Amino acid sequence: MADKREYRTEELAREAGITVRTLRFYRERGLLPPPRREGRIAWYDDHHLARLRTIAALLERGHTLNGIAELAEAFDHGRDVADLLGVDAPTEEEPVRLTPEELAARFEGQVTTENLAAALDLGYLAADGDDIVHISRRLLDVSAALVREGIPLAEILAAGARVREHADALAELFTELVLRHATEEDLPRLRPLARSVVEAEVSLALDRRLRKLS
Template identity: 55%
Template sequence: MVGRVSVDTGSSKGAGVANLAGAAPYADRVAQIDDGAPDEPAREYRVEELAAAAGITTRTLRFYRERKLLPPPRKEGRIAWYGPAHLARLRLIGELLERGHTLGGIAELIGAGESGQDVAELIGLEQAITSPWSDETPVRLDWAELATAFGDQLTEANTVESLAQGYITATDEGITHVSKRLLDATVALLAEGVPLAAVLDASRKAQEHADAVAEVFVALIRDQLLGALHTDSPLPPGEAAHLTEQLHRIRPLARTVADAQFGLALDRRVRAEYEGLLQQRRQH
């Protein structure tokens, strides 16, 4: 959505300001990592030894070094020596990756910490941007349950279309649907006699229109509120926290606007359809 903040997280509702306390330990470690790792013995590592100590491959370590995620090693002739600070940095990178951060985002956090910026605030802002805006609950069904729910409409074509739309993932044991609410709505429509193929066709069209609406809202936030993230200049002190608070106030508005606009659109379309039907009946 934005250029400078590209970290993805697996956090859900409550991210952002509420998670600054959880981000603080990482922020302290990012900011202080180059002071060394006092809990580690004062020893040095060759590249293979450092990779083994960090639990990664030498190829991954060299990739991190190329991405400038590690400070330069001490050179002794042609031999590169790494110290406890390098090992601490690698362990921090691993923990941040497990939390869902991208390497690009980790590089930015490290750079921010080294330049004295408030890393906890940046992490909170990233979480406010990238944590899920939906609150859908995935649901898993085995193939027997699917057969019971969909009967003879569980065809190969319908399964392929569902996979293509991204709503389900399939294994030998069954499927996982991204939204229990959407799955329940599909089953309810089938119970009313609507064919699954027709539901999937409508779903594809609705997804396309929903993506367009989301792009409008994202563009509004990006252009009107997050312009500071598109520059190379560091954010002013307190700006990340301010943007985080704004995003948390705006998040509910996205759902409110979408729900209101969809309801009004239904009013217009149903009224027009009904008037057209009445006119058609009068003509006959």
């Protein structure tokens, strides 16, 4: 892997498209991790640049500086992965830890600030120090495979948001069904049955769609 590039304050501000004053303001607010110091010179790297671009994208999507600062503080202090991703219940999904370079390599140059912000909004990604954590290895692998098939990542993320709505509705339906006849403690044990029903119905729906297209 190539050596990590480093930037002086003025260079980093220029690469990020902001002023030095704004950069220093972000640093004072705790939005950026500390730079490497060499005497009186502050050296920043590509992780700082990625953070600045993410801040810009989140601001464009309506997030406040206070909210971004709270997230940055939590990320930089190494909170538990479950806390970072908002997972407070047992899950069958396996989180994946990646460097920014590894994430970019999986998606063939489509990790733009807009796509990164969309993935953060969906809860697919969180930053943990210098690393990025993806909430689900299965979702990560499928998304990367679809990109390799020529489907833009932005459209995959938009579709993911729509799927999330239907998945939430299905989860609510299953939960209500179980709670009418069992207890909350039975939900984890019966969860695989719900997943099997959903997988079978999606498979049958795809069969019907393919027959219509043929």
